[in-house]
Amino acid sequence: MPEATSSGAEFGPWLGVVASPKHRPAPGRVNLDSARLALVQRFLEAAHAPAPDWMAAWDPVIDSVSQQVVDQVRAGATAAVRASLAPERVVRTALPDEDDLRILRAQIGSAGIPLEQAAAGSMAHSFATIGGAVEESWLALETMVAAVIEEWRPRIAAVAAWRRPTTGLWIGTGVGATAAIGVGLVIGGYLPAPAWLEPVISWWWSLPWP
Numbered sequence: 001m002p003e004a005t006s007s008g009a010e011f012g013p014w015l016g017v018v019a020s021p022k023h024r025p026a027p028g029r030v031n032l033d034s035a036r037l038a039l040v041q042r043f044l045e046a047a048h049a050p051a052p053d054w055m056a057a058w059d060p061v062i063d064s065v066s067q068q069v070v071d072q073v074r075a076g077a078t079a080a081v082r083a084s085l086a087p088e089r090v091v092r093t094a095l096p097d098e099d100d101l102r103i104l105r106a107q108i109g110s111a112g113i114p115l116e117q118a119a120a121g122s123m124a125h126s127f128a129t130i131g132g133a134v135e136e137s138w139l140a141l142e143t144m145v146a147a148v149i150e151e152w153r154p155r156i157a158a159v160a161a162w163r164r165p166t167t168g169l170w171i172g173t174g175v176g177a178t179a180a181i182g183v184g185l186v187i188g189g190y191l192p193a194p195a196w197l198e199p200v201i202s203w204w205w206s207l208p209w210p
Contacts, residue, residue: 011047014131015040018138027142028149030072035065036138043134047127054119054130058112062141066108069145070101073152080160094159096152107148111141 012019019040023033042057077094080086096104118124118133 011044011127011131012040014127015043016131016135018135024142027146028069028072030065030068030145030149032065032068032142032145035061035068038064039134039138043130052124052130054124054134055112055116058115058134058137062109062112063105065141065145066105069108069148070096070104072149073104073156076152076156077159080156083160084162086159086162090159090162094152094155104148107144108141111144112137114140 017024018036024036026032039058039061042061043054046052046054046057073096077091077096080094081091084090115130115133115137118129121129123129
């Protein structure tokens with residue numbers, strides 16, 4: 001393992017999987033490689049500062065990841081709505097409102113707790129300590145992104161599966177058909193006609209039928 005150093009040149013290896021050139025799994029189908037590489041770049045730049053502000057390097061990238069997750073949830077919900085033609089009251093359950101977005105961002109942001117604790121500790125100058133905290137926070141971030149996407153999946157699936165109730169339609173169709181048959185039997189003379197319907201029957205049979 002590399003030794004801790006006061007120069008940013010040796011910081012990269014301490015970042016572990018975060019600095020790996022290999023693609024990481026896409027949690028919840030959200031590709032985080034671009035955000036991860038941006039995070040590495042920001043931390044390498046911060047490491048050159050006399051007093052690195054580690055959280056300033058972390059926070060903007062996490063904001064970007066939060067937006068990716070929001071976009072993923074919204075895209076899934078929008079596709080579900082288009083597929084089902086669900087009414088607004090159903091759609092609202094799948095589209096995140098402002099409160100949902102605040103909770104979502106807080107969930108994603110909570111992954112940075114290990115880094116926040118390390119940055120505030122007595123070993124904040126140690127690349128080994130900070131690098132390990134960055135890796136731990138990133139792995140927690142991947143887990144949290146997958147958990148948030150999974151949390152929204154049932155709500156989106158419920159909208160996608162929504163179908164307009166047909167009970168009322170079938171009842172209305174049955175009543176209408178029964179009424180039409182009854183009227184036809186009355187006009188045809190197969191059933192006795194009520195007094196109020198006799199003018200209609202007389203008019204019907206007065207028409208010039210072929």
